[in-house]
Amino acid sequence: MSEQLNAIKLSNAQIAWRAAQDIEDGSYVNLGIGFPEMIAKFQPQGRDVVYHTENGVLGFGKAPPEGEEDWDLINAGKKAITLKPGSAFFHHADSFAMVRGGHLDLAVLGAYQVAETGDLANWSTGRGGVPAVGGAMDLVHGAKRVAVVTDHVTKTGEPKLVKHCTMPLTGVGCVTRIYTSLAVVDIDQGHFLLREKLAALSFDDLQALTGATLNIAGGISDLDTPKL
Amino acid sequence: MSEQLNAIKLSNAQIAWRAAQDIEDGSYVNLGIGFPEMIAKFQPQGRDVVYHTENGVLGFGKAPPEGEEDWDLINAGKKAITLKPGSAFFHHADSFAMVRGGHLDLAVLGAYQVAETGDLANWSTGRGGVPAVGGAMDLVHGAKRVAVVTDHVTKTGEPKLVKHCTMPLTGVGCVTRIYTSLAVVDIDQGHFLLREKLAALSFDDLQALTGATLNIAGGISDLDTPKL
C-alpha cells in the first residue's frame, strides 16, 4: 500500500495549510522549530495572529530578505525574523511564563509518536547521541490547545499514532489535536477521535495505518486541501 | 533608674546616626518604614549609598519640598520621594527578588523584641486589632546584614533584648546587629555580644536592663554620638 499512500498523502505544506485553517483570529501562537513554522505561511487572510517565540519576542513577522538579517533578532530556531507593529521583547523567564502560565492559545509541534492518551514523544529517539530538549517539554504544557503536525506513518511505514509511545516522552496527556498526512484526529478522553480523512482512503485502510483504535463521533469529514 | 536612664539614653536621631556610620560606601540598603528611615539623614559624607524601597524604586533621594510631591513616586511608607541619577523602576516581584535573593547589603528595621538567637518580633503585639505585616517578614531574610534600631527597653522599662520573644515573630534567627538607645549589640551564634555601650552606664546596669546575658569578646567601646 506504500506506493499508493505516497500518491495520495498530503505534503507537509498541505498539512501546514490544514492546521492554519484552525487558528482563530486574535490568537497567540507558538510554532515549533522546523515543519510547524511553515504554518505561518498559510495563515488565512483577515486573521490577526500574534506569534510567540521562546527566546523573547512576541509579534514577529516574516524572515527578512537575505543580506538584511539582524542576528540579534531571531526566533527559537535561530532564524532571522522581522518585527510587526505592536511587538515586544522580554527575557526568557517572562517568555516561559507565557508558555507555562496558559497564555498561549495554541502550540504546534512535530512528533515522533503520539499516543491515544495524548502523550507525545518528539525530542529523543532514545537511540543515543547528544540529547537535546530545548523548549519542547515546556511548550506541551500551558497552551490552551497543543496540536501536532506529522506524517501519519514513519518512513518505514510504522504508525506514528500509537497506543503507547515507545520513545522517550516529551509530555504526558498533552496533545489535543493531530494533523497528519492522511487525517485530522482529536484526542478525546484517552482515545483517538477521527474528525477528517482523505476521501481517497477508506476508514479500514486508515485504521490499518494507525496504532490504536480510531473512534468516530458525529461523522467524518473529507480532509480537503489545495494543491501545495 | 528610669529617670537617670532617660537623661543619658540616646535620642532616636542619635541611634540612627550611629547606625548610619556602619553603612559602607557602595551599599544597597533598605530602611524600614518609620524610625529606620531617619538613618538616611545621617549618611556620612563621601559615601555613596543606594536606597531600595519595596514598591519598586532603587536609587531614590530625599523627600521633595511640600507641594511638589508626585504621588506616583513614593516609598513603601507611602511618603513622596525624589529620584537620583541612576535610579530604576521595577515591579513588586523583581523588588522582592532583590530582597529575598540576597542582593541587599543591609536592611534596618524597628523592633518590639529581639532575642539572643536573632529572632525578631516587630509586626504584631499579638493583642488583637487588625494584623498587618507589609514587607517586614521578607526584609528579615536575604539582606546580607539585618540590623535593628530600637530603644533598649519599652516605655514601661521592660527589656526589648530578650532570651525568647514573647510577641509574634517576624523572623527566626535573622538579626545580626542591634543599635539601641544604650548600646550596640551583635548576635553571635545564639548570644548577645556587647560591642559598645554609653560610657555613663555601667556594664552591670546595662545587663540589668537586658533580658539575656550580654557576652563580651575583645572589649567594649564607648557608644559615642554627636548631640542630635
Place this chain on the structure above:
Amino acid sequence: MDKTLSSLAEAVSGIGDGATIMIGGFGGSGAPIELIHALIDRGSRNLTVINNNAGNGHVGIAAMIEQNMISKMICSFPRSADPKVFTDLYLSGGIELDLVPQGTLAERIRAGGAGIPAFYTPTGFGTDLAVGKPIAEFEGRSYVQERWLKADFALIKAELGDPMGNLTYRMAARNFNPLMAMAAERTIAQVSSLVPLGEIDPESVVTPGIFVDGLVEISTPKQEEILNRRGARYPESAA
C-alpha cells in the same frame, strides 16, 4: 487586533457577584480608580479582592468596602487610620482577611501568572503566618511552601497602552500591576494614553499584550492619594 473597550461600564460588565479580583496599586499609587468606581456603579457583591492594602480614605477599595461589596481581602497591610470601616468590619467578623507577607504576595501572583503552582520561600518561616503550611529544608535552611494566586479578573492602571494591550507604567505606580496582569483569567487595564500600534518601543514594553484582554483610555486619571488629601468620597452622595 483591537482590545480597546468603549466604556468603563463595558470594561467591568463581566464582573459578577462572587468573583475574585486582583486590583493593582500600592497605597495611593497605581490604583485604577476609574475602573474601581465603575465596579462600584455596577454593584457586584461578595467579591474577594487581592491588593497590597485594604483601602485608604473613602475612594477606591475603601469605598468598595464601605459599599459592602467585599467579603474577603487578601493583602499584606490592611491597617489604616482612615477609614475605620475595614477595621470595624474585620473585628465584627463581617469581612474575611488572608494576611500575606508583601514579597510572598507578589511572588504568589507571579507564580499564578507563570504556571508555577507552588514554591518555597524563607519568608514567614517560624511565624504565625506559616502555620499549617508545608515546610521543607534545602541546604540546611528551612523554607515555607506557598501556593500560586490567580484571579477571575485583574483591574490595573497603566500609562501607555496600544490596541494590542502592550503597556508601560508610570514610576512607582508600576508595583503589582504587571504581575496581576499575568495572573487573571481576564485583565482589564485603564491607560492614561492610548497610542497607535507601533508607538511603544518593543524594548520598553513592560506588560506584553498577551497578558491583557481589554483596555480603556482614561486620559486624566484620578490619583488616590490626591483624592484622599481632598477628602473625596465615592459615590459622592456617600458623604
Place this chain on the structure above:
Amino acid sequence: MDKTLSSLAEAVSGIGDGATIMIGGFGGSGAPIELIHALIDRGSRNLTVINNNAGNGHVGIAAMIEQNMISKMICSFPRSADPKVFTDLYLSGGIELDLVPQGTLAERIRAGGAGIPAFYTPTGFGTDLAVGKPIAEFEGRSYVQERWLKADFALIKAELGDPMGNLTYRMAARNFNPLMAMAAERTIAQVSSLVPLGEIDPESVVTPGIFVDGLVEISTPKQEEILNRRGARYPESAA
C-alpha cells in the same frame, strides 16, 4: 559609585579553575563574545558552564570546549552540527551534561536570583528528565519539583550600561542575560555603550544596577552568528 572595569582581562581575572559560570545568550544572539574570549585567554579550567546551548562554530562557548576548559555543561540544547567537539567529548565521557528543559532552565536561574530554593512545574512530568525528582500533586495535576540554579560568575552582554550597572539589552539578545545577572555571586557585563549616570530612563532599565558588579565597554561587539558565518576561530591560531 563606579562599577566600570578598565579591561576585559580585569573583568575575568577572578574566574579561577572549577568555577561555575552562567553565560548569557541564545544561539548566536546575546553572547558576550569578548568576555568569553578574555576568559579563554585567562585559561581557566574545569569550569561548569550554564547556557542554553553548548556553542556553535569555533568561537565563544564552542571555543571554550575546544580549549578543554569546560568539564560540565548545564543547558537545554547542546546539539550542534558544527562543531562536533561537544558531541565527541560527550560521547567519550570527556564532558558532563545536565540537560534541562529551556523554560525550567530559565525559571531555575530566576529562582536562584530571587531566593526561591525550589518550585514546582508541569514541565517534564512523566519524562526521563524528571527521574529522581520529587513529584507533588496540586489541584489534581502532577508537578515536578525543580531547584534553583546559582553561579559564582555571570558573564552577560548588554546594550547600554551606566556606571552603577543599570542595563538595557538589544532585541532578542536579551534572552537569559537579565536572569543570569540576578543569579551569580559576581556579574560582569560587557556593554556596547557606556553612558553617563542618568542617561538611561529609569522606566527603561531592564537590569537594575544592584544585580551588576562590574562592566566593561566593548563599543563594537562581535556577534556570534556573524563570526560563525565567516568561519571565525578563537584563538585565531587554533585554525
